[in-house]
Amino acid sequence: MANAHVGHGAHDHAPGEHDAGHHIIEPPTYYKVFGILMILLIVTLAAAAIDLGPLNLPIAMLIAIVKAGVVMAYFMHLKFNSALVRLFAFAGVAWLMILFHLTLNDYVSRPWLQTPGQ
Amino acid sequence: MVSDAHAHGAGHHGHGLVQHQFDDMPQQRESFTLGMWLFLATEIMMFGGLFFAYSFYRWKLPGAFNEGASHLVQLWGTGNTFVLLFSSLTMAMAVHAAAIKNKQKLVMWLGITFVLGLVFLGVKAIEWGTDYQEGLIPGVRWNYYDHHHEAAQHLAEQNIGVHDVMMFFVVYFCMTGLHAIHMIIGLGLVAYFMFLGGKGHFTNGNDQPVEILGLYWHLVDIIWIFLFPLLYLIPGLNLFKGGH
Amino acid sequence: MGDAKTTGAQASTIAPEMDLLYLAITGVAVFFTIGIFIAVAFLAVKYRRGAKVDRSRPPQYNHLVEFMWTVIPLGIAMGIFVWSASLYFRAVRIPPGAMDIHVVGKQWMWKMQHPNGRWENNELHIPVGRPIQLTMTSEDVIHSFYVPAFRLKQDVVPGQFTKMWFTPTQPGTYHLYCAEFCGTLHSQMVGTVYVMDPADYERWLAEGPGQETVAAAGARLFRKHGCSGCHAPNSAVRAPLLEGKFGRPVAIQRPRAGVPLEQVQAETIVMDQRYIHDSIVLPEQEVAAGFRPIMPSYKNRISEEEIFQIVHYIKSLGAASQPQTGGTRQDNTNRLTREDYEARTGFVPSNMDRITGGGRTGNAANGAGRTSGGANGNAGGSTERMTR
């Protein structure tokens, strides 16, 4: 929908879209990103070393999400892609959340119905 | 998709890099980028089914998952995470090399990526091999209760059933197995791209296929980024003790 | 079956309410269907090509109209939803004091047990006017307990207990169906529900003794076929004891041609139904480690049915510390224990504790499939099913 322009047509692009996939990131950025990933890897391990009880899992996932985000933004150039591409990149994750949410909804609420007979 | 991009783009038809159905290069580039991301969305959904099964059983059988995960060697897992993250860097460098039309560097970075991928699979093979010897592969060789009599006894006391530990390993092998299949496909593509890259295919202005390959490679990496803490780190950190 | 009533019969308290809701929805459906049909037919005729009618300034859209035909169906739909959901909760929430009957589904039959322990197959006798609750599980695949005259069905899922309840309102005989596809004879997993006067029911209940349980039948066969001659604790032959072994790991050897048994590596598998079954028909295939393979094969000498019973008997030995009375215990809890279920269905349903309030305490969710096995090296064959 980003590119609907009356009288132009689909491949007359919104400003900035021209660059989709053309944007060249210079290696130093990549090195920095890699450094961040390494730090995050260490943080992952450190977080696992501390026993936080039920918090361990969410924290581990949070770090993993940050890692994935960094990879997507820079290595996969998502930061420089059009909004449309970003939309679809997140559609997969969003739909997955539907699956998780509604299914766990079922399992979690199973014991709720207390029957007086019991 | 990747090969599609290549075969046309590389100018097999002898005229231009723009395929017949497209008007110009930007349109073609955007189409391929969008198409690849859609494909990645399907990959996310596909792995998503397994991630869901994982979450569900871990939620249902927390003790058994803890026990099962304690038999994985965290050092291998950590090493492999490093290897894959590193390979993502080298892949990004390969994409960059193609963009700046540097043939030597392109082939070099792809080569390093390839080697790193091999290392990853090698480590996985070692891990699985040990699992086999230990009888930790459900449906293939499962001797868990033989080798871990005490643990089994202990679990029984906690009311953790025979199959509950097995469930961890079923999920573990499904997830890492599917991931490994993706790695193998990725390696095949990287090798193929090295071959074509050596012939100058991607440094003639048609660098997009490499970028698309890169997207695939990074996604496989991202999936591992999630697999590693979910599978290896359940019992907390204990790098140097293999559970076996 | 021929005498079983079907449709018209509204034989439970919930049935008339179901029919009313059904009729209401059907009313909505008919209204819209007829409306659409008439509108389409009328417009198609009136505005047929060549008809001299006013076609000036045809409307392209109209927000008010769109709004109306979004909101009105939405309102109707929400109305139906509220009605049906509230009826549904009444249909699934079990009233206090319901009489508890246990149901086990298996390919392809139903087994019901009454509070006093009486078992029956494919028939269900119940008193009229009393709330009845069924506690159900399955031995193998998913089945579904369906009595059209009650307007109710509930899936019967292996590894879990499901419940349904109803109060029959009319004496008579009614169809009982299995509604979830469960394999070859799904369509013959049918039976009859007899709704009786309470007095008749009491008489019926009293006249039949508790029938032999599967495990008890197995015990009889175990003696009849001479198994006990070797496997009894005081037997002269050196053969493994079977008590307390079910569901536990056992060491075995798989003899290979030309290799002396002593040199064959032992491995561990879980003693499960398949293993026992194969031990009976193919004893030489997996030999209990440390024993000579002298056990004769009973292939073609014992029917599958009998093997099934023997297997269940051996399973019940797995709980040797408990009295082996199977389902005929007559204490006033009228609930089967974990062990009873284990003996009947081969595993303890995961929600056992919640449903029956009995059994061992512990993480109920962890209970599924505790005691049967089957995932060992050679299970790739076709012998894993013998639940008939």
Place this chain on the structure above:
Amino acid sequence: MSDATIAQSGGVAPVTQDGKLAIPREHYLNVEYGWKSWLFTLDHKRIAILYLVSITIMFAAGGLAAFMVRLHLMQPEGMLFRAQTYNKMFSAHGIIMVFFFLIPSIPAVFGNFLVPMMIGARDLAFPKLNLLSWYLYVIGAALGIAALTLGGVDTGWTFYAPLSTQYSYGQVSLTIAGAFIAGFSSILTGLNFIVTIHKMRAPGLTWFRLPLFIWSHYATSLIQILGTPVLAITLLALAVERGFHVGIFDPKLGGDPVLMQHLFWFYSHPAVYIMILPSFAVVSEIIACFSRKPIFGYKFVAAASLAIAVIGFLVWGHHMFTTTQSPYAGMVFSLLSFLVAIPSAIKVFNWTATLYKGSIRLTTPMLYALGFIGLFTIGGLTGLHLAALAVDLHVHDTYFVVAHFHYIMVGGALMGYMGAMHFWWPKMTGRMYPENWGRTAAIVLFVGFNLTFFPQFIMGYQGMPRRYATYAEEYQLWHILSTAGSTVMGFGFLFPFTYLLWSLKAGPIAGPNPFRATGLEWQTQSPPTTFNFERTPIVTHGPYLYSPEADEILDAEADLRRAELELELTRSEIAAHNRPEGEATSGV
């Protein structure tokens, strides 16, 4: 014959004046010949034809199985087969019809053919993927057929565990492999469409100038992309469980069978919208054309497609009301199921409203489209019965459900497919189908359809369970009616099968736009050339430039001209005196 002529003259009246239309000299069908030109083609139109042929074969197979099912059920104890064989028969029927016929049907054939043409593109964005998707489909279908001939499957199309993983003796793994591969074919089609629709529209073709056909296909593609992978992984898990005897879903091995149902329906409910949305697409085009009006409330109809695609992902639990699913989850799913009915309602009402003040021609495609509205309405409204938690306790897994989904999938989706077949047949082949035969077949199918499936509602409510090889006697009457109806349907399908083949050789020549439709696909010759358009069209307006009033005038003029011509001819006839009558009129 004469009807075809009328349709034709009603179509491009000015062109018919010279009395002769000709098939254009060069088009996509005759640029190349030989099997290689087909098996390696990258032309979306040729791939569409490949799909058409293979899908027709699968439909015949699935229909044959359906007919066997119906014959068997003539008698309570079953007429033809042992129970085992019957189970394999309905499983084969369901699996073929769903995975190998209905899911690919309209998108892969007509979507493939028309999406690029409707947006003024030369081809889909990824022609090679398109061809690959056809090959995947063929491999999947071949595996499916192989499984069915090498012993069959008896799990139903739903593959519920643990029946499918531990207890079924059939060729479950092979069938699963077939469905798995066909699934990827479906994913590739969807991916191709989305990119094409986003990136390849002709200049000036903004989103709200897109035909509704495109909107619906876009929504379909979204479902294909986001849903199908979950089916793939579920099938994979089933295969692993079956192959290695480990328990992912089998409770005896620690698994949870209801989890499998969740995963299965997460795809398979949205999949029913994969089946129906493309039919919505077709019906919107046909109704606009034959009532000579833009679709009423275009934007609402377009948005409804997307709404269905999204909400459709939230309702899958309504297939599991009687399992161990929690009543609260059931309630949520029930509520959402009622919500998803609303966009469908919007569509039905808007189509009906489109007829108002139109200039309606009851051609064959229009008959199918109007039939679609009626039958889909019945099917959809009975979906409300099923979505109502309480009622579903009674009718779940009875013939009421069977009737519900056949009303939608046969009465709706299949009728849409038949409508599309007739509507775009001239575009695809350059020749007209015979109008009278077409109408007859449409009516026969409509009658046969209702006779087949209406009785199933009745016996379903009376408690007749589905997937029963034998049944209680009191249902026999309804079964016999149903079988009778299916026989009528079987004959009904023989008509189009025959006359469409005939029309390939002998049908009247259609000309570029026999129906005077205004979509882009009609602005080029029939059959089109390989690249569809001489030059990329520039779009300055919406897709439905119809005006019933103007049309009536045009029609009247055409009629006048025809009358004059006829008069002239009659005069010359009288002059010639002995010329036979038939020849004279056929010249018109």
